[in-house]
Amino acid sequence: MDHEVIIVGAGFAGIGAGIALKRAGIEDFVLLERAGDIGGTWRDNSYPGLAVDIPSPTYSFAFEPRPTWSRMYARGPEIKSYADHCASKYGIRPHVRLNSTVTGARFAEDEDLWHVELADGATLTGRYLLSCQGALTTPSVPEIEGLDDFTGHTVHTARWDHDHDLKGERVAVIGTGATALQLIPEIAKDVAHLDVYQRTPIWVYPKVDPRIPRPVQELFRRVPATQRAMRLFTTTAVEVLVTGVVHHRQFAPMVRRVEKRCLRHLKKQVKDPLVREELTPRYGFGCKRPSFSNDYLRTFNRANVALRTEPIERITKTGIRTKDGREHEIDTLILATGFKVFDISFPIVGREGTELTEFWRAERRQSYEGASVPRFPNLFLVPGPYGNIGLSWFQMIDAQIRHALRVITETRRRGATRAEVRPQAHDRYMSWVTRRMPDTVFLNGNCATANSYYFDEHGDAPWQRPSTVIAARRRSRTFPLEDYEYTA
Incomplete structure (x- = not known):
């Protein structure tokens, strides 16, 4: 086994996963990044006017506030700088392999290992695979004649x-x-x-979108509680909008x-x-x-x-x-035609030769808590279908990585080598999703005319989890660990 954990993608989700692993005492991991630098969306996008569309105090890791945001809605270069800062401060860079494009991943049932193939012909093996590819990295080019x-x-x-x-x-x-x-x-x-x-x-x-003057930045730095209060305010404002979407x-x-x-x-x-x-x-x-x-x-x-x-x-x-x-x-x-938000850029083959994208194409997109899929042991999606929460990517990262880490930690505690979500637990979650969707704007807001990336080719809206951020984060801390089957 080359690494205990293989993370695909070195955007904020991958960086956050690496930080969480290190905090849990797991040092044997690698981040595979297809580009020549980290940062994901904020590396690839640099068009004029680029800025975050969520207030900066909310668009950041809760454990790593940045007191020096220049504006309420930070510009792109500042966000990229924040990604670089987090990767350096928390020791993630030594774990990153740049220019490493993943071309396929297959679960070896006799070893309980993921075999991850790279474009240069190399293959890495890992006990756990975390797909942190992000949603806004693969451009969508319209099919227009000529x-x-x-x-x-x-x-x-x-x-x-x-x-x-x-x-x-x-x-x-x-x-x-x-x-x-x-x-x-x-x-x-x-x-x-x-x-x-x-x-x-x-x-x-x-x-x-006011500028944040230096005296205020200095106050945030000297009295962190003031910045936490600002984050609480902006997050609450965003949560109100989310509530209107999921409880329309x-x-x-x-x-x-x-x-x-x-x-x-x-x-x-x-x-x-x-x-x-x-x-x-x-x-x-x-x-x-x-x-x-x-x-x-x-x-x-x-x-x-x-x-x-x-x-x-x-x-x-x-x-x-x-x-x-x-x-x-x-x-x-x-x-300005957006991204292929539902695409996984390489085939992922689980037990019994099941390929993930083909499974979703045939059975519709689904997952357990937006993190796991039956027949795909030791695989965690950040996020999977119905796994994104709120409007800030960081809220999703926090919940989904906590979910993955709880399962990984429990698997290690039991001395097991495989953790796979039980079909009954998966079906129970998807039944809950089905019951909740009629409350959302997606079934109440005349969305057929919206041409929204929230909807997939089946007409489903698997982008958003039909719950508030608070409920989803609480669930990531309390879902039953027995919803997984652990084997050695």
């Missing part, structure tokens, strides 16, 4: 080309999700003309008030009533990830910005042709 025919410059927001200058160019952005919401106001200042192709409008809430039926009046606040914001920001109408969502708040901005909507008041809602027919050599027959010539095409 995309490869375009002779201008094409770039995906997750692979930003800093050597290409947009000044004075005719630019098109396809997509109006959370990324485009940050990008569009920034590039609109420099381009000659900007066409924004919208399939579905996004709910936009006003953004309270019970809290529908509250959700409607949020929607009305967004619509007032839209009316205040956009002058043209026709454009305002096109920017008005027709689905419930929470069907797709909402966002916060004071700049996005008013960008459409600019003379050099046009909102395009006519469906795209094809990409031509020189531009975009819409289904009304019009062709819009451009110099640069920007794909």
Whole structure:
């Protein structure tokens, strides 16, 4: 056995897993990272305007607050710097193997070991496998006819080309999700003309994003309780939004008030009533990830910005042709089309030759507590289906890694070499999910028109666990360890 634990991915989830293992006294682990640096999403994304869309005090490890955030919503480079800081402070870097792309993982039943294959031909063995690949790392490229025919410059927001200058160019952005919401106001200042192709409008809430002055940062540093209080405040505010999503039926009046606040914001920001109408969502708040901005909507008041809602027919050599027959010539095409959030980038084969993605394709996405799947011993997903909680990635990391560590610790205590979730426990959790989903916005908010990444190809919404953050975190500390079968 090469390592007791193999972690795939060195973003915040992988870094958090490594820190938790070290705190538990488990030093024999490796983090396999396909890129040449750590940081995941915050390494790959560097487009203009990049910032976190959750208040910075909440978007961080609870055990490692950062008193020096420059703003309430920190910019991308600050988040990447925080990842580097955490990896260095907690001794994670010596465990990281960069430029190590995983091409497959197979559980050897006669050894109770995972065999993890790498692109360079090497194979590593480990007792436990933690998939911490993240959701916002593999770009989704739209299947639009003629995309490869375009002779201008094409770039995906997750692979930003800093050597290409947009000044004075005719630019098109396809997509109006959370990324485009940050990008569009920034590039609109420099381009000659900007066409924004919208399939579905996004709910936009006003953004309270003050700079955090140095005296306040110093107060956070000298009196940590003040920063903990700020984190409690921002986390509570975020939790209110989450409650409206997962308990939509019970809290529908509250959700409607949020929607009305967004619509007032839209009316205040956009002058043209026709454009305002096109920017008005027709689905419930929470069907797709909402966002916060004071700049996005008013960008459409600019003379050099046009909102395009006519469906795209094809990409031509020189531009975009819409289904009304019009062709819009451009110099640069920007794909703000998101990520393949449900994809695992390599095949994972468990007992009896069961491959995880094929299992989900045939049986729909499912897991126990968002962490484990029957027939896949010693495998933990961070997160799996119905495992993400809240809006802050760190809340999910905390809960899912605690779950994995409890099982690993119990397996070691028993002198066992295999832990596999019992089918009955798995089915019980999925029955609970099924009972809770009718309360969520996903079944009450006219979400069919949202084109949301929360939904998969089956029409299910396995991205979000249908519970509050508080309930999910409590469950990660109290789920019955007997829900797993331990064997040697």
